[in-house]
Amino acid sequence: MPIWLADLLSNPDILSAFVVGFFAQLLDGSLGMGFGVLSYTLLNGIGLDPKSVSATVNASKIFTGTAASIAHVREGNVNKSMLLRLGAGGVAGALIGSLILISIHNDQLKIYVNIYLLAIGVLILYRARRPRSELAK
Numbered sequence: 001m002p003i004w005l006a007d008l009l010s011n012p013d014i015l016s017a018f019v020v021g022f023f024a025q026l027l028d029g030s031l032g033m034g035f036g037v038l039s040y041t042l043l044n045g046i047g048l049d050p051k052s053v054s055a056t057v058n059a060s061k062i063f064t065g066t067a068a069s070i071a072h073v074r075e076g077n078v079n080k081s082m083l084l085r086l087g088a089g090g091v092a093g094a095l096i097g098s099l100i101l102i103s104i105h106n107d108q109l110k111i112y113v114n115i116y117l118l119a120i121g122v123l124i125l126y127r128a129r130r131p132r133s134e135l136a137k
Contacts, residue, residue: 013048016043016046017043017056020038020039020042020043020046021039021060023038023042024036024038024039024042025064028064031124031128033124033127034124035057035061035064036057036058036061037117037120037121037124039057039060040053040054040057040113040117041117041121043056043057044110044113044114049106050106050109050110050113051101051102051106051109054101054113058094
């Protein structure tokens with residue numbers, strides 16, 4: 001085994017992030033949502049800095065989002081006019097969110113984000129339990 005790989009695998013933070021990412025993606029793949037909520041909650045729960053966790057989770061979503069986007073484009077499931085409108089809003093929201101994130105102290109940020117994650121988690125569980133017939137409405 002290469003030395004760099006042995007060093008990587010012996011780092012408990014890396015192993016924790018790998019396990020969290022695996023289970024968060026498993027949940028996201030089965031429900032179609034929840035990766036960010038679960039991974040942020042677990043990484044924050046093991047004591048990582050909220051700003052670092054936010055950056056890590058969003059950076060990891062780039063790869064999964066790109067793979068999903070390629071699949072949807074290949075299948076012809078993309079409305080290009082809607083893509084441009086949503087993309088512009090998403091970029092603006094990301095920039096504004098980043099500016100807000102860096103202006104809040106970590107202790108306050110933990111409180112705000114945990115309340116938000118609790119609300120989103122309840123919403124995800126509610127949507128996951130709804131019958132299929134309600135989802136089509």
